[in-house]
Amino acid sequence: MDKNTLLSSFGKWVSPINIQRLSKQVEHLKQDYYTKKLTTEAYIKLLLFAQLHELESLHAISDALLDEDLQKTLGFESISASQLSRKTNDLKPEILSTLFLDLVTKIQGHHHQSKRNMPLKIIDSSTLPLNLTNYKWAKFRKTKAGVKLHLRLVFMDQETVYPEKATITVAKEHDRNQLEVLVDDKEAMYVFDRGYVDYERFDRMTDDGYFFVSRLKKNAVIREVESFSLPDDCTVLSDKMVYIGTTQSRAENLFRLLEVEDTKGNILRLITNRFDLDVEEISEIYRSRWAIELFFKWLKQHVAIKHFYGMSETAIQNQIYLALITYCLHVLIQLETKSKKTLLRISHWLKAAIWKPAYIWLRRFEQKTST
Known part of the structure; x- marks a missing residue:
């Protein structure tokens, strides 16, 4: 991250991303070969900006580059929707999956041990509907298509919940088939429906x-x-x-x-x-299962997964992982500032001060305002 970006609220928000580790993985997978402008790092920053602002299309993301501060952050003045589309469909989901898990590790390093003898881990899934005409590969009923996000959520307390592990399948995949994938820690207490x-x-x-x-x-x-x-x-x-x-x-x-x-x-x-x-x-313990319902509700209402940017399985997975990364970045700033503010309030403040110095955004966390 360049110095100017780190001075902004947006730069502070994305700073937990380990750019060095990301670059090594990108190089190993030869992801940026022949790429002159829209590198994987720039793409991730731009798509996180899109998640934060709930931009609904690649054209809307392209138009957002009229913002000079965003141009400075990314290092270029414009990008076409077709270039964004190619990157969305070509970027290997394992890159964003690894980034998501890296942020989860950082969250685990931040939070304090729960009062429970064992951490509580809630397992559930949520189906994201798709148009059957455009997503025939995801058909699961006669007239419907969709993908399913299978998730393990860590519940430490009412203020601290975060996604820890995720798998993405077509919607017809039965929940039971993912249980063994999501249950792998004997030091935890699992809750599922x-x-x-x-x-x-x-x-x-x-x-x-x-x-x-x-x-x-x-x-x-x-x-x-x-x-x-x-x-x-x-x-x-x-x-x-x-x-x-x-x-x-x-x-x-x-x-x-x-x-x-x-x-x-x-x-x-x-x-x-x-x-x-x-x-x-x-x-x-069972009543705590409501936390994952609230998580899915938050995800569907406050990040960009109501409209997908591409029609391939790769594009869908990438967008879901970007939504999870957005949530984790909010949790990390909440933990770093020891704030009791809701993630929604944190997000609203970030959007309002996105290119202002980070201290202006962080100063709001210290003020006594309603959550």
């Missing part, structure tokens, strides 16, 4: 020493082995040790089944292989 229910995998996770809380489907067959007593003031309805599944398809291990009532009065059946936690703790 009933779309991931798989008795054989529950057995395998338990035998391998992974801990989880999930929700059983309504038609799940259970056989009670023992019922545990509950405190008088407990909000949990029941606590049992059970076998799950039918005689033909049954889990071998014993599990713990809790019945809880949600905010709408519906009865939820929670299954876990943790017998050492009290019922309220398990109930609270």
Whole structure:
């Protein structure tokens, strides 16, 4: 990053990107051969600017270069939509995937240990719809196309949540198939919804020493082995040790089944292989699953993934990774400043002061304003 860029709020925001490491990977993959102007570094900066401002098309990104400060940051005065399109379709997604994981490592180095004995890791997916006419390779229903973002989100507390691992597939890929990819840390507590229910995998996770809380489907067959007593003031309805599944398809291990009532009065059946936690703790752990719903909502509302810049699988993956990188950069500035401000407020301030000296942007974090 050049000195002038680092003096701006935008430069401060993107400064966690390890340009030296990025350059080595770009060189190794021969990504910038024959590239005179739109290098991978310049492309990433420009597309992060587009994510921040939720620009909906390559033409809109091209037009944004009328901004002289953006020109100085990138080192050129203009770029055509066709050049942007070629780069979007040619850039190997592994470059942005590596950049995303590098930022995740930086986040992990920033945040403090949670009060929990184990970090809470929430697994879920979100489908991003596509037009079937233009994205036939992503067809998953008769008249629909789409891709699916499978995600593992770390929940430290209500202020600190961040994506830790992501895979991108076509929408017809079943969630259960990604569970083993997203579960790889025995020092964590995993939370996922009933779309991931798989008795054989529950057995395998338990035998391998992974801990989880999930929700059983309504038609799940259970056989009670023992019922545990509950405190008088407990909000949990029941606590049992059970076998799950039918005689033909049954889990071998014993599990713990809790019945809880949600905010709408519906009865939820929670299954876990943790017998050492009290019922309220398990109930609270599952309630934390809302964090990933809020994350997907934030992603769809506040970065540029409602409209995709290209029609290839590569273009789609690159844009999703850029959205995740945008989120991680917001989290990093939040952690660095020890701010309780929302990511949305941080983003709004950044856009308002984007080419002003970084201290003007950072000074807002110290002021007592509503979040």
